[in-house]
Amino acid sequence: MTLKIAVAQLNFVVGDMPGNAQKIIDAAKAAYAEGARLLLTPELSICAYIAEDLFLRPSFIAACDDAVKTVARETAGLKDMVIVVGHPIGKDQRGKSVSVPQRTNSASVIREGRVIENYAKRLLPNYQVFDERRYFTPGQGTCVFQVEGVSVGLLICEDAWFEEPAQLAKEAGAELLAVINASPFHIGKGYERETMMIERVKACGLPLVYAHLVGGQDEVVFEGHSFAVGADAQLAGRAPSFEEKLWFVDVQRAADAIELKADMAPARALDADLWDALVMGLRDYVRKNGFRTVALGLSGGIDSALVLAIAVDALGAQNVHAVMMPSPYTAGISLEDAREMARRMNVRYDEISILPEFESFKASLKPLFDGKPEDITEENIQARIRGVMLMALSNKHGHLILTTGNKSEYATGYCTLYGDMCGGFAPIKDV
Known part of the structure; x- marks a missing residue:
């Protein structure tokens, strides 16, 4: 058994749901042509991060819903392809859209034109640049789905920094963790994430693919630097930093073990990361503001x-x-x-x-x-x-x-x- 996972390390624009959806559609088709059957997009990829008080607008949530439907419709012909799309969801307790919704920072799992699963982020950061408790309520469940015979457990960013969400996914049958993220850059942050995810793998015993956002938004920058960690808690691959990239991870089952293999971008000097962060932050601020x-x-x-x-x-x-x-x-x-x-x-x-x-x-x-x-x-x-x-x-x-x-x-x-x-x-x- 071999599964090819594609990580869509892409640069999205806050509020440009049609444009963001098209980027995801294009990435899905390109990944499918390369043999991938699972596409991971970053946290809140449909609307981009950080959208702040736009989350409070019902029309914004509705536009996100429409964009998710567009992704599903336009990728329906990709047989056996599974796409994970991050977006906010606003519903009342009966599941109907309302003017003042109970919002969650969520992800939808799309297969052949249908949303087959939803997952809501359990742990909401509220420190430094994060203000997620202002906009979202915590999720309660788990999400495990099948792709090419592999049981994949889905986590969103902060969920992977603590033991419980990963352990719950394992108990629900996950053999591999897919973590979608929008984690702002500071000097050395990429290597801090690698260290933390290695500890998470050691604790839960499951290999992990970390899909990360790239690009600048106002005062924050996301550097990409997606990566994979094998079940042996060794780094199995790393995507380049500060560039958009469709990055692939090969998943193989050897006996009862899941093994990961991917290209390994070289480690970078901290000053090089800092320079590229300043350049990307300025470029995106200028261009995204017209x-x-x-x-x-x-x-x-x-x-x-x-x-x-x-x-x-x-x-x-x-x-x-x-x-x-x-x-x-x-x-x-x-x-x-x-x-x-x-x-x-x-x-x-x-x-x-x-x-x-x-x-x-x-x-x-x-x-x-x-x-x-x-x-x-x-x-x-x-x-x-x-x-x-x-x-x-x-x-x-x-x-x-x-x-x-x-x-x-x-x-x-x-x-x-x-x-x-x-x-x-x-x-x-x-x-």
């Missing part, structure tokens, strides 16, 4: 140089506009460095002196500042003039403005309100 180009103030310093390089990697040099706005206090070396950065990155670069505006502000405020020495007030006026300039470019050309402050600066308030804080996205705010 922008094409970005602009930023280039000071000649480290932070704006870093943001410039991230933007070029994320969007291409042709879509990045760098602006240097010197004042009477700008050092010559800052101008030289900014010009050199723009030359190396091959981006559009403009210099706009803010001296006339700065002098005009001082003249207007002189009667009110009379007798007081220049201090941080004048420094902040400069920053605010630059903010106005950048926002004007945004309004005129449609650029998304990138701010360049780092985590230490924002944490301590070492920045200027309405000045260098002006913008739509802060790529290094958590660095």
Whole structure:
């Protein structure tokens, strides 16, 4: 007996249920052509993660229901193919849709045009970026289904971090665990997940396939890095990080044991993960919000140089506009460095002196500042003039403005309100 599992490590868009459904349909057909008979999609793949208060809208839940039906209908001709699709479900106690539903973070198991099973996530995280108890109620049951003679137990993300859900799936007859996930990235998180899932396999004795989301959504990034762990608690394969991938796991029954085999992407340096997370986070924020180009103030310093390089990697040099706005206090070396950065990155670069505006502000405020020495007030006026300039470019050309402050600066308030804080996205705010 051999079963080929396909993991659809895909980048979905929050609220684009038709588009997300089509991605799943395309992945199912491609996986089927490669001989796969089980397709795993990530947690809440139909609506994408994190949808926040959209979950509270009945129309949103209804659109998710329609998208699941579309996936089922469009894959009905794939004989013996099973597709696991993550989506919210809203029902009352009688099973009827209602205006204020009792929602669950669920997954449907689809076979040949029909939903044959549903599973509701049992354990709801409510820490860090998670707020799932606001939107969902915990599930109570288990879900075990058959594919090509293999009994597969389904878990959703947090369920696999604790012993009980996996043990209940085993008691219900599961021989293999399929875990669908949307677990936000932080440095080293992928290897933390591997370690935790190895411990889960040791505890329950079942091999495990971990299907993970990839892509950026607002302030969080999902890095992919799907993987499989054999019943011997050894890593059996790993998908690449930070890229969409249809990744395959071969399941074989040897005597009474289930063995897994898959391609193994090499381990990565933590700095490489961090860079790719910053690039993906910026790229997806820009594109998913309908922008094409970005602009930023280039000071000649480290932070704006870093943001410039991230933007070029994320969007291409042709879509990045760098602006240097010197004042009477700008050092010559800052101008030289900014010009050199723009030359190396091959981006559009403009210099706009803010001296006339700065002098005009001082003249207007002189009667009110009379007798007081220049201090941080004048420094902040400069920053605010630059903010106005950048926002004007945004309004005129449609650029998304990138701010360049780092985590230490924002944490301590070492920045200027309405000045260098002006913008739509802060790529290094958590660095």
